[in-house]
Amino acid sequence: MALAEATEPTGSIEAVKARGHWAGAWARFRANRLAFISLIFCGLLVITAIAAPWIAPYHFTETDPTARLAPIGADGHWLGTDMLGRDLFSRMIYGLRTALFVAFGAELASLVVAIVIGLSAGYIGGRVDQGLMGITDVMYAFPSYLFAIVLVTVMGRSLWAVMLAIGISSWVTQARLVRAQVLSVKEREYIEAARSMGASGTTISFRYILPNAVGPLLVTTSFAIPAAIGAEAGLALLGLGVQPPTPSWGSMISEGTSYILAAPHLLLFPAGMFALTLLAFTWVGDGVRDAFDANGESR
Amino acid sequence: MVDVSDVAEPVTTERAASERPVIAAEHVDKVFNTRAGEVHAVRDVSLAVHSGQTLGLVGESGSGKSTMARLLMGLLPPTSGTVRLDGLDLSTVRGARLRQLRSQMQMVFQNPFGSLLPHYSAAANVAEPLRLHKRGDKAWRRERAVELLDLVGVNRRFVDHYPRQFSGGQQQRIAIARALALEPRLLVCDEPTSSLDVSIQAQVLVLLEELRSRLGLTVVFISHNLAVVERFADRVTVMCMGQVVESAPTEALFGAPRHPYTEKLLAAILPVTSDPLPQPDISWRSSPDQPSALVEVAPGHEVRES
Amino acid sequence: MHGNVRPRRRRLGTARLLGALFAASLTVSACGLFGDSNNSASPATGGDDAADAPADADRPDQILRLSSSNLPIIDPQVVTFGMWTAVRGIFEGLVLQNEDGTDVIPGVAESWDVSDDGLVYTFHLRADAGWSNGDPVTAEDFERTYQRLFTPETGDTGGGTAGANSYQAATNIKGAADFLEGVTEDWSDVGVRAVDERTLEIEVQSPTPGFLMSMTHPSMLPLHMDTVEEHPQDWQEAEHVVSNGPFMIDRWVTNSSMDLVPNPHYWDLDEVHLDRIEIALLEGGTTGAATVPYENDEVDIVGLANADIIRMESHPELVDHIRIAEGASYVYLATLRSKNPLLEDRDIRRALALGIDRDYVAEVTPDGQPGRSLVLGTVPGFDDSITIDDDVEEAQRLLAEAGYPDGEGFPEINLLTGSANVDVEAIVDSWQRNLGISAKADTVESGVLVERRWAVHDENYVGFYYGSFAGTPNWPTMVGSLWSPQDIQEFSLPAEVWEEYQEVQADGDLSATERNARLAELREDHASPESLQLAELVDQAMQATDPAEQEARFKEAARLREEEHLIIPVLWKDRYHAVRPTIQGLNLRPSTDAYYFKGISIAAEE
Amino acid sequence: MSFASYMAKRIVRMVLSLVAVSMITFTLLQMAPGNFADIQRISAGAAQFGGAGTEDMVHAFASRYGDDIPAWRQYLIFMKGAATWDFGPSYKYPTRDVQDIIAQGFPISATIALIAVAISLVIAIPIGMFAALRQNSPADHGTMFVITLGTALPNYLTGVILVVIFTLTFGILPSSGWSGPEHMVMPILALVLGPTAVLARYVRSSMLETLREEYVVAALAKGGRQSVVITRHALRNSLIPIVTVLGPLLASLMTGTVFVEALFRIPGLGLFFAQAAASRDMPLLMGTALFFALILMTMNLIVDLVYGYLDPRIRAAGGVSRWRSQKRLSRQAA
């Protein structure tokens, strides 16, 4: 009948495979060479961090009294050693492990909190919104590192405490973002359409709103990861990071800074690696943003 | 002149009157509280649509017609007055029961892309209401979705594509398929064609006409386009600034408009094959603050005094 | 919103907004951002001096640039870094240390007499000693100052005097402890008396060797009490402070800088060569290398830490700038109390003490030497008889005897510390290597450290806390005061008694006398016999009038204490400084970080 | 909603938030292990004294708050003073009142922050515009690549690099201290990079968004020179949302330069705050925390007002809707 014939799709659709939101973003991301290379690099970092015990030639506390402050290229310590003769390369790898563990853990935690709070504030609205946003207002006005300091001191300088401390200082922004996203997605016609189909609030929140608010959230999260890596180092710099001798890039940089004239490689490598990691993650974040930006709103 | 030949189940006015309307609004008011103050979007609107009938709701932007659609769908609670679906006051039901009722009334929106879930494929979009109302299992729902898409003319090959990948007309077909998935009795179409290109607009209208007659749907059709409404509706209600100014069988309204605003609307039409009507020499301005009554000037033809 | 027409007005363009921001920031920076708004002699106006002394064309500017840890206050009676700056030359006590810090030389007191029984010291103050406001320095000034020192909770003085007045134990001044503890409130019970304007009499509890040396401690410096009483809050601020040292505060910007200029009323101006001392007050959040500002010619004297020492020692020229004050402090490990009685066993403690590879620890610590006793090697008369040597075999044997052969089954030993130090890591490392036990550094924030040092830890936490300690290198201080017999007794208490002990200490309902009695009783009943014996030995030493006998008694006590191994010595630390070669007349003394500003001059570069 | 009632509402909310901040800070401080006196002794090298005998010190420092009174009363005493801008003396700086310390430290932090942000703006706006106008060109990619270095490098690392360059290599700038304008150079430089990167990205994306607006095409269609259209129509409108980042940015720099202050040993307020937290200096910590919160909230208020002032739509609406800016902010994750 006429109907069927009338509905032959346009040319473009035949050429393109069924491609959702995510596939499109992924394709755009992949087309971004810098971001893609960075992602591979970050992937390698993650693998290195996970496999640290197998990759690192020494344990991070293992000392070599015969090779203290060994320079670059020393026997068995190709990045040299520190004052105690601990292998710099191994410590950097374990430092990476600390940094990534803290950063991913913190962001995961803050994401969960942000989603719960932002979603309820945005979707339920009204008093719930006012209340929750009041809380985030206060948290926002709160110098976040006070929280970090106290958490770390109350809980001890464990990985978990540092993670929590960093997570707590970043959930507020995320929650506000989720809320803003929810508010904007909520106004979209498909949410009204969903209600008219008889969808419940939970279904709407989690099945319809959340997946569509996830793009920007992913973008901020991908920027929050390097920020968290930086924050971990920052806390360590203030002497509040992960407890030594567990290596942290922050404490290595801090220590390296004092050896800046005596043994520059102690600063050079951790700082260089740190910067490189931050850059790679930031570039990934950039790529993610561009990938979702192009998706953007359909105007 | 009602073209009854296409309609599967011809409905006469008398018969319709004797039945209980499928959807009825009684003295409905809607006030929004905004930053800028109260906005009285809908004022004392009453209307009823009987089974198999199509009501055209016409008005310019800000006339309250879209708000009315949402009131009828129970998406917004009225500030006062009642909306009844099959005689059941929608304001008395809430939660799961209300969601249940929704299966009987569905809506087609103006912006087809905006109304489809962007992260669901065409088939998933169509199957979603079935899933929500727990109809069948997953495989069955998909099969049904594909059938429905077939019905509205979306090729099976593309059921797994995402809304973004379809053209506007196709998207609107998907939206229609979704609205039909639950086999509703009432379909509320809010400007379903106004965002589409001319040729596509006609396609969608033809589709809607055909589906209406084939499925015996009761339809509330909202549009600012008088020509579309004339073609599609059995009865037309003209709204202006939240009020009904005239309500009449289509033929009567277009043949002998009684309200100056209706005249003004008709005069504004720029026809393709004839010259437009001369601008009526009236400067009627609505003044909703001075209440005036709707008067029945002919059987089924009501006009607000002005 | 139609018709909501506002009157047209000019709006700030973004550019103008920026301009405003800039202007604002410049205005702010112009008015005293660097704290020199009301000061006449900022570095830029150093020309004043040049104008005064045009003849000294060859003489380099006598401006000494220093950096210091931040000085919140300089009240010498409150334990802060400020007290050490005060003693360098802002205030001057009755006596000063001699060049190598082994004896005293006259300060405000030009001479002194000691009674035959060694109990009464009579100081004769010089007539020309003057406060910076022109007032003469009198014996009454000292008496009033010491009364403040020994008065508990002198809150108004800008902080309590606690901490510093703990030092009075070393001075052993009669009645001071009682007065401080509130046993007596009668000042006349305390052995400090201004006989006349220029004669001060101090009576000690018992013959006190090293009394004079202990009078060089900052807490014994005099204050201008009229000023202190007039400005209880602000007397230390630059505009109020009155001092009697060779230098006085000219300018003091909190957390930023302190400038000193000569005190025109100082009695020995001939020995005051510097025109100005500029101290940069640096609060370090991170450890910056001290050598950076030094090599960049920002400071003239700077203390050196590990990395800095390595840097300077490896530099062909800078190596000559290093000046070392030997044996300035020692690093120790103090036993933590734990529900786990492991460390209440002296043999275990001994094993751990002997198992430390002190040579290795010293090696990773450039300013450290192996520390084998709690008495510094710089103490006159020190000999090896009191040292505890590293002995890995003995340590292993002891461990095996205690049921932990090769360290098997030995609980993990924690080293509680407030900062990440290489020496801590090296100790951990040497234990692991020598004894096969597991150990770890527990680096905590200082707030946690202060709570956990004294706490009784649970079953699975045993170990030591890490500390370092500086004191006057003489026997009374090293044996009688720093890790006093009472301290050792307290450390030897079993964990549950220690808990009770702390409860008594914290019991606010008890009077001071009652509390002390209860505490003494607990010590008597529960402290180790050796520690009680130690108290007797120290008492005997203090009473001894013959110096040789006294030294012998102290040595005996020290050995007894060291063999308890409750406090384990690890390192003796020297204090390294980088000093510009042009600086003359600087004497680094081993104790109390002291060098005096007096006598320093700056020579022309060669 | 009238402006006056809007302001009144905002101020009430600010006060409530401040009270909440103070309560949380106080509670956290109560929970934190250690106390001022003990920590002070440790850091002053008086580690050997301790155990007993610390109470008198604590009591002395707490003289303002009285002995042995419950925490909530201490809080009330503090807040009573705080209400009249009198936080009392700091523990650590007993001769000085907290408000004086703030008055001394804040201008330093604020000056550095303001100058850094001003420089950032001066650099970022042309860069952002340049990149936006050459969107997707190598120049754009190159600029943004370099700019990313700025966002990625934390300012303390930048600071260290600056020390290596200016102090160690060229020896032209002092490495630390605070006694003259030469001490401001490196701290400011260290702080400039991050905000420049953030702002430049922001300007770029905002500019791109604005360039897509039809009124820009309309202005071109009126015969406007491209540069004129960009400066008069596009730049202005694309800079309006910049205000929304500028406020929090300034606030965070004014309060959060602690790393840079620590590295260069600048007596700014951030450093005081960090010290106060580390040493449990209750009045100083509470005072600075409240002050920071006040600064942040004031900045937000100013941003809202300036935003409304710059955008006539919002001005006319009477209230200030930040939703739009929020939305923009969320898209610009930086």
Add this chain to the structure above:
Amino acid sequence: MTNSLLEVRDLRTDFLLKSGRLRVVDGVSLTVEPGQALAIVGESGSGKSITMRSVMRVLPKTARIAGGSVRLDGRELTELPERQMRQVRGRQIGMVFQNAMEALNPTLTLERQLTEHLSWHGICGKAEARRRAIETLGDVGIPEPEKRIRTYPFQLSGGMRQRAMIAMAMVARPSLLIADEPTTAVDVTVQRQILDLLAEFKARGTGIVMITHDLGVARYFCDDAVVMYAGRIVERAPVRELLARPSHPYSTGLFRSTIEVGGRDRALAPIPGAPPDLAQRPPGCAFHPRCERAESVCRENEQMLLPLTVNGVSRGTSGRPGAVREAACWKVAAHG
């Protein structure tokens, strides 16, 4: 022969995409005389707006004019240096956009927006510009123009905004006005007012190009029409003749898709399918996949725009001089 006001010949515009050049305007020729209105009719994506933006040379960054000629009063615009082209824009050609809310700068007052180009072009001083702006606002039917000139666009109602935008386009009294769907975004009752307003300018001799997809608007307002499909003109005719007897199948389809009051009896015969993606332009006649009458020749070869003839006699150019009827269709050319 005298010059037409606007004469576009064989205009071609490309988009430079990553995948290559994409021709979006392909050989468009059209002519506008003073006091005449030309309708460009077509669906979205047919290239109507890009055509006119090519004329103005205000194209998106990725678009380039690939060839052809645009003459305004005989002056070639495509080769004009940018400096001189700017003098043409706004001064000789005015432009009205679909949505005034977007085309007016929200943060500038009407005065700024109405007068700025007068000073850019050095037409007059500030005071004079203001006077003219007020006058033009009055011309377009905005009450109290002295007061309204100080307002911001968002403070006006939709209809008033549209008028203000027309005033902005007309304040420099250009001889050609390009109106890009000027009534699509306004209510029906306002539509006619706007058109009547534009008609006044037309009556004063302004040539108008009206881009629209609404045949009713074209019929009411315009004299001639061109129908565009996939970047090309498929039919050209005086509007009324086009609507009376559309000849290209696409034009016919558009006409049959148009629903009109009173046309309820007329069966709707929508064009099947959707306009093609230009990146995958069908070979031959771009319309052939949707054309009921398509034959093999249509699938393979493209027909050029040819005058419609009946037995060799030019058809349907009744009346006005210069009015032509052309269509680009094998079927039409072959069968007349």
